[in-house]
Amino acid sequence: MKQRYGTGEIKISIAIIIIAAIPLWLPVVILLADKFYFTPTRNIETNWDIDIPSGFNQIYHVTSDDIYARADGYTVYETSGETSSFLKGFSFSKQFSVESFVKEIIMGLSVSKDYQPSFDEPYYYLQRYTYSDRLVVVYFPGDNRCFFIESFSWDE
Numbered sequence: 001m002k003q004r005y006g007t008g009e010i011k012i013s014i015a016i017i018i019i020a021a022i023p024l025w026l027p028v029v030i031l032l033a034d035k036f037y038f039t040p041t042r043n044i045e046t047n048w049d050i051d052i053p054s055g056f057n058q059i060y061h062v063t064s065d066d067i068y069a070r071a072d073g074y075t076v077y078e079t080s081g082e083t084s085s086f087l088k089g090f091s092f093s094k095q096f097s098v099e100s101f102v103k104e105i106i107m108g109l110s111v112s113k114d115y116q117p118s119f120d121e122p123y124y125y126l127q128r129y130t131y132s133d134r135l136v137v138v139y140f141p142g143d144n145r146c147f148f149i150e151s152f153s154w155d156e
Contacts, residue, residue, distance in 0.1 A: 040075045044148050048128055048135050055081035056146060060115040064108065072105055073150040076115045080144065087139060090124040098125045098136055105149050117147055 040061045041052050056077035064071040099119050106116055117123070121142050128135040138147045 040073065040148075043073075044075065044135075044150070047133075047150070050128075050135075050137070051086075052077070053079075053081070053083070053086050055079060055083075060112070062109045062111060071152060072109060073148070074105055074109050074111055074115075075148040075150075077146045077148070078144055079139070079146055083139070083141075083146075087124050090126045090137070090139065092122065092124050094119070094123075095125060098127065098138065101134070101136055101151075102138060102147070102149050105151060117143075117145070 040063075041056075041058060044050060045052060056079050058075060059078050060076040061074070063073040102117065102119075105111075117138055117140060121140055124139040124141070126135075126137040133152045134150070136147075136149045138149070139145070140147075
């Protein structure tokens with residue numbers, strides 16, 4: 001005679017299979033969430049309450065952390081369209097502390113030369129601080145590039 005399993009035994013078997021498979025699928029879920037949900041743009045907008053215009057196209061990003069969290073980050077956008085509303089609150093002058101901070105992060109993250117700003121040209125900048133965090137946004141109108149430089153362990 002053929003032995004039949006009860007509903008309870010089937011549910012327990014399914015639960016055991018799912019629990020046993022966690023080590024296999026959990027890293028994949030975390031990696032996909034990091035890649036598609038926690039994007040540099042989303043993190044900048046969330047952490048710093050800045051709306052990055054839709055005309056900004058991310059062309060480069062590097063961070064000191066494998067999973068984007070509270071680490072140094074460097075993101076470059078090419079801009080198109082109107083930027084004047086985005087630049088409200090920005091300053092337009094050379095600022096040594098901004099330049100040295102950006103250069104320090106560039107060195108620490110080994111940023112490719114193609115994505116480093118040239119401070120020879122005029123630029124707009126914005127700085128935001130929290131307790132130990134710092135964001136510097138630098139926009140070069142001649143290059144149509146905007147740089148977002150974050151440090152979450154900054155001390156001055």
